[in-house]
Amino acid sequence: MQHHISEHIISAKNLSIGYSNGKKPAIIVAKDIDLSITKGQLIAIVGSNGIGKSTLLRTLAGIQSPLNGTIDFLDKPSKSYSPLELASLLSIVLTEAAVSKNLTVLELVSLGRQPYTNWMGSLSNNDNAIILEALEATQLSEIQHKKCFELSDGQLQRVYIARALAQDTPIILLDEPTTHLDLFHKASILKLLKTIAHKKQKTILFSTHEIDLAIQLTDTMIIMTPETTVHNTPCRLIEQNVFNTLFPEDFIVFDKMTGRFTIK
Amino acid sequence: MIQRKPNTILFLLLGLCLVSSFLINLSLGSVTVPFKEIFASLTGGEVIKDSWRYIILEYRLPKALTAIIAGGGLAISGLLMQTLFRNPLAGPFVLGLSSGASLGVALLILGAGVFGGTLGSLLASSWSLVLASALGSFLVLLAVLAVTFKIKDTMAILIIGLMFGSVTAAVVSVLSYFSNAEKLQQFIFWSFGSLGNQSWSGILILATCFILGVGLSILSAKALNALLLGEQYAKSMGLKLKQKMVLIILATSILAGGITAFAGPIAFVGLAVPHLTRQFVKTSNHFILIPAVLMVGAILMLLCDSIAQVPFTDYTLPINAITSLVGAPVVIWLLVRKRKLFF
Numbered sequence: 001m002q003h004h005i006s007e008h009i010i011s012a013k014n015l016s017i018g019y020s021n022g023k024k025p026a027i028i029v030a031k032d033i034d035l036s037i038t039k040g041q042l043i044a045i046v047g048s049n050g051i052g053k054s055t056l057l058r059t060l061a062g063i064q065s066p067l068n069g070t071i072d073f074l075d076k077p078s079k080s081y082s083p084l085e086l087a088s089l090l091s092i093v094l095t096e097a098a099v100s101k102n103l104t105v106l107e108l109v110s111l112g113r114q115p116y117t118n119w120m121g122s123l124s125n126n127d128n129a130i131i132l133e134a135l136e137a138t139q140l141s142e143i144q145h146k147k148c149f150e151l152s153d154g155q156l157q158r159v160y161i162a163r164a165l166a167q168d169t170p171i172i173l174l175d176e177p178t179t180h181l182d183l184f185h186k187a188s189i190l191k192l193l194k195t196i197a198h199k200k201q202k203t204i205l206f207s208t209h210e211i212d213l214a215i216q217l218t219d220t221m222i223i224m225t226p227e228t229t230v231h232n233t234p235c236r237l238i239e240q241n242v243f244n245t246l247f248p249e250d251f252i253v254f255d256k257m258t259g260r261f262t263i264k
Numbered sequence: 265m266i267q268r269k270p271n272t273i274l275f276l277l278l279g280l281c282l283v284s285s286f287l288i289n290l291s292l293g294s295v296t297v298p299f300k301e302i303f304a305s306l307t308g309g310e311v312i313k314d315s316w317r318y319i320i321l322e323y324r325l326p327k328a329l330t331a332i333i334a335g336g337g338l339a340i341s342g343l344l345m346q347t348l349f350r351n352p353l354a355g356p357f358v359l360g361l362s363s364g365a366s367l368g369v370a371l372l373i374l375g376a377g378v379f380g381g382t383l384g385s386l387l388a389s390s391w392s393l394v395l396a397s398a399l400g401s402f403l404v405l406l407a408v409l410a411v412t413f414k415i416k417d418t419m420a421i422l423i424i425g426l427m428f429g430s431v432t433a434a435v436v437s438v439l440s441y442f443s444n445a446e447k448l449q450q451f452i453f454w455s456f457g458s459l460g461n462q463s464w465s466g467i468l469i470l471a472t473c474f475i476l477g478v479g480l481s482i483l484s485a486k487a488l489n490a491l492l493l494g495e496q497y498a499k500s501m502g503l504k505l506k507q508k509m510v511l512i513i514l515a516t517s518i519l520a521g522g523i524t525a526f527a528g529p530i531a532f533v534g535l536a537v538p539h540l541t542r543q544f545v546k547t548s549n550h551f552i553l554i555p556a557v558l559m560v561g562a563i564l565m566l567l568c569d570s571i572a573q574v575p576f577t578d579y580t581l582p583i584n585a586i587t588s589l590v591g592a593p594v595v596i597w598l599l600v601r602k603r604k605l606f607f
Binding site: 082167 | 350485486490497499500503504548549551606607
């Protein structure tokens, strides 16, 4: 296999994630994670509740430190990036954050430019162009002057994604972007993410519980089970029968033919 | 196209209100001074009566300036706390700053009675009051900063601030219980708050605190904008959170501590003015909110002080009571009318 070094935008080796609190022994959520992720992919992280999906995202985002192992971005250790450098490399979308809903859509999306602006946060023509592009890509141009408290959950989700787009980073990490949405809006958010990943060559990782949607729409999936963490294309994962290891087999089984879970 | 509405009209209107409430404040009092003479006193022109010039320059002008500084400063520190803690109930005093100041003053006034001796009575001059309350808020500030360095969670800091306040209030009650009626009255008068009786040197110190605090606030405005999205987003955009948090808390403490030291614990302004301002300033951008909140706070304080003077009489009501009596119904009316708290 031929490798272009710069194509590995994220790679993790022997990664252990969890929480450490000074003197107490660390709580390991997941360990022995090896990932090598190439550019321009939409990647879903799936696994049952409490398996460490959010912890993995938070660790990749640098919000918490890994307990063990290394994370490299573009073949440079994540620790070697300054906070500001990291901010131009990866952006995040959180669902349950304490975001002020009194901001207009435009104001919230514009905040994505913060890593690039001066101490007053003044926006250059280039900044404005990028903000405009982000609003258009997420179909928010029409409602850019609305306040966020006037928006539906689906629209709000698009606003957060637009903010991440405005931050203009090669990597975007999203924590459960499809919760609280109906099937139509779940599918449209994921479709939007796929378009962004392919058109703008961005690497987009998101955690989700929508496994059947993810199988249809993502390029690759990271499956987290208590034993291992595997990363492959949905087709290969189905072939390898990985989805059956997600939940107790005597209760929920995965049907390879239909690509769906059934309850016994 | 991206359009950003200019705020020129807003600031022109606010400026106009500020100037007129400043002049109203100067023209009202127990002695009636003609408007023309006020102007003459201010510009150094000919004034018919020397006593008028004295009243304006040595009494009313310092009081009006104190009102502007106190109103504007407390309002800004309220805005900073509400954004930092992402909590609409936060105000400059949630960090226990005013309780610290109260404790300092209580120890000075009431402690003198409890511990007795000439040392106590010697200290109870007006300057030592300022010193004691400044020291009190400064000590609480140091404690809060120490906690900020140790704890990441702003909610925990908020609660710890409330606990500090609770403890100091308890100590003040104990002191009150053991002190005599005269000392108690003196302490209660301080807690009413007062904008008057400031010397020009006092105002200079007050203005220094004010400029320092407002300067730090403006320096933190970009960080405050990022904090509107919560700490995690702010951090993900490259914000040095700890450093900015210390800066914001420092700005609040300088403003609230300095003002409380000189004017007593003036309630309400810090909590209410930011909400009042958000009702008509249609942005959350702190580069616009900070000057707007400053001006609204100053206007409100000038008007409240004009009312507290009870025009054409010799009475002066406690400013602390007036800010709440006037301000609270206004905020309630606005919230009921708009049915929504913009935060």
